[in-house]
Amino acid sequence: MISIRTTVTLPGGVAAMPVVGFGVYQNPNCKPACLAALQSGYRHIDxxxxxxxxxxxxxxxxxxxxxxxxxxxxxKINKISGGYQSCLDAIGDSLKNFGFDYLDLYLIHSAYGGKAVRLEAWKALLAAKKAGKLRSVGVSNYNVKHLEEITEAGLEMPSVNQVELHPYCQQRSIVEYCRAHGIIVQAYTPLVRGKFENLVLQELSKKYGKDPAQILIRWSLQHGFVPLPKSQNPDRVRSNIDVFGFEISKEDIDRLDELDRGKEGAVTWNPIDVD
Structure with missing residues (x-):
């Protein structure tokens, strides 16, 4: 069986990140779900x-x-147009909201705003990291051109790029770039919002005796991604992390890989092509 690490060390060696995270998008009353997740063994909340x-x-x-x-x-910070100080203020507000002295990872939520705005926001994240408020920093929904802006500016590269990623939308050029530059790829919407009707996915679910969500999460892990499944159902919360005791064969991984439809396969906003 392929050995899947339960944590991955982020670039810079600052923190070990669990390879399965618990997502809380569209869950404003998320405390019960978070408690269920932590009781089930999750140690990573997004x-x-x-x-x-x-x-x-x-x-x-x-x-x-x-x-x-x-x-x-x-x-993650979603409004970066206010500039450097505004971003620093937002980081401080996040820490106040959580009631923490530091966060393990902080991301720019999307590339909206233009190059100059993106770079100012990135400099603010780097400054907060240097001050010890953030242990690692990264981005979300960044395409290759957005990542190259950071390289061209001579700034430290992100530890993480979080993008929509699953068999239907595999973001191959972004993944290839991130791997080449040591950037960890996090996969949001790894469960394709419950669109489990695909015949290949259904067949593999029966073959391995696992539910479709577990097949999708395991696919992500075997590709070296960090999936971020979400659920408010305690049983689903538990089953979504029970993915380390089986392995999908290379042949079946290849079958899932063949489901890629590029951007057409996205099931969320997927704003990777903004200017």
Whole structure:
């Protein structure tokens, strides 16, 4: 069986990130789900300022009884047009919302705003990292050209790029670039919003005795991605992390890979081509 690590060390060696995270998008009352996730073994929660649930995540961490340092917390800044100081202020507000002294990972949520705005926001994240407020920094929904802007500016590269990623939308050029530059790829919407009707996915679910969500998460892990499944159902929360005891064969991975429809396969906003 392929050995899948349960954590991955981010570039710079600052923090070990669990390879399966718990997403809380569209869940403003996420504390119960977070507590269920932490009780089920998750140690990685992915939030964002736009989700309006940073405080609930913080409350769940404290109520769980699990030491803060044992839980990897991510958030994201969505409004970067205010410039450098505005971004620093937003980071400070996020920390206040969570009730934490630091965050393990902080991302620019999307590439909207133009090159100059993106670079100012990135400099703010780097400054907050240097100040110890953020342990690692990264981006989300960045295409290759957005990543190359950072290289061309001579700035430290992101530790992570979080994009929509699943068999129907595999973002191959972005993944290839990130791998070549040591950027960890996180996969949001790994469960394709429950669009499990594909015949190949259904067949493999029966073959391996796993539900379609587990097949999709395992596909992501075997490709070296960090999937971020979400659910408010406690049973689903538990099953979504029960993915380390089986292996999808190379032949079947190839069959899932053949489902790629590029951008047409996306099931969310997927704003990777903005200027």
């Amino acid at each position: 939030s964002a300022r736009a989700y309006r649930n940073e405080a609930q995540v913080g409350d769940a961490v404290r109520e769980s009884g699990i030491p803060r340092e044992d839980i990897f917390i991510t958030s």
